[in-house]
Amino acid sequence: MPWARVGDNAATYPPLLSVAGVKGADERTVNEVAGFVFRCAWQVAAHTTDYVIDIGTVQMIGGARWSELVKLAERVKLLERTRVNGLLAWRLVEKDDFIHIRTVAEMEWNNRQRNDTRDPRLMVPIRQRDGDQCRWCRIVVVWSGPSNNRSATVDHLVPGEAATVDTAVIACWECNHARNDDRSGKWEAEHAVFPPPVKPLYGSATVKYLFENAGVVVEQNIGRPRKTVERASDPDTARTTQPHGASPVRPGGAATAPATDPLAGAPPGESSRVVHDSPSDEFELAGSGRVGSDSGSDGLGSDGLGSDGLGRSRRRGRRGSGR
The missing domain is CATH 1.10.30 (DNA Binding (I), subunit A)
Structure with missing residues (x-):
């Protein structure tokens, strides 16, 4: 869509302020020329004329003083006289720190x-x-x-x-x-x-x-991979793979159990242990938090469950901080 952007320092743009030094100018002249030029720019943007202002637009915006305003703007090089299809027109100065119009x-x-x-x-x-x-x-x-x-x-x-x-x-x-x-x-x-x-x-x-x-299949090797949950009666072979937001795995196989045990309510003898699906599981995006230590810090601010990942020696972990 078309737009015109006025620079942060457009009101104090040196060529604009130099209008005050033109013979016959008074304390109102700078603001008068600024308003005239800015309104011309908005009209140009609305009608996508690429910085070109036709004489009808100049007369409509400048009113009875259009000729004097044009001369002042030309004097300080805010406007440049040109012709389009043989007709008189003006081109606005193209300065991004003053006015930028989307062409x-x-x-x-x-x-x-x-x-x-x-x-x-x-x-x-x-x-x-x-x-x-x-x-x-x-x-x-x-x-x-x-x-x-x-x-x-x-x-x-x-x-x-x-x-x-x-x-x-x-x-x-x-x-x-x-x-x-x-x-x-x-x-x-x-x-x-x-x-x-x-x-x-x-x-x-x-x-x-x-x-x-x-249909291209590639392996995720950054961020936290999506996982599924498998159950087994043998704690050493049971695998719990976690959804995003669960407690992360520590390198080396030891793990921090999730805040909510996915095997809660399972028959006696069943338990779970978090393991890596692949080395890529160890990758995390910057700012996602730290993997906790054996003291229970899990990097996500949830409760750590001790060094064995099975809930024994439970103590509350400290909130992890992102990097």
Whole structure:
């Protein structure tokens, strides 16, 4: 959708303030010119004319003083006279720290980017190849939750062109926007795209996406894997695999029992023990909490159940803190 964005310091933009020094200006002139220019910008954005203002808009907004206001804006280079289809018009100054108006080309490009990210024919091979790491900085990205610097995006290596598998990479929000916002090219000159990872890292969102959209099966090796519950009469062979949010497993096989025993109410002699399905079970996303020690700290703030994972020597664990 079209919009016009006024910079935080637009009201004190030096060329605008210099209107006060023009002969005949008084204490009202700066605000008068500012209001005239800003209203022109909003009209331009609404009608997607790419910074160009026709004479009818100028006269409508400027009223009886339109000619004087135009001359003042031209004098300080906020407006530049031009012609469109042979008719008199003006072009607003293009300065992002003053006024930035979304152009038709920008809207078309944003639509292209959005369509690319919604196309499984493109996204499946990209996500399978790159996993959940930014190809610019290798940080692990996230596909859901509030937007932040680690939010997953697709970076088009050739701006303005439709993406292909070879010209698009997974990128974190921070790297993608730093690259796009630097029109000087300095950021890109100082950074290089890492090659695709030899062993991609897959979180649950990508595992689910690949399977649901292409039937591709990959192993989750970051985050907390989803698990199922199996029962057996032998405590050494019984396996309890837990849903997300249950107490995590400690490396080495010893475990912290879940807050609610999935075998509660089982016949005498049955018990459970938490074990790793694979080494990948030991991975956790940053900020998810610490795996507890034998003292009962489980990293999730739930009650620790002692060092043997079976509930003996029960004592309350301290609340885990995220990293």
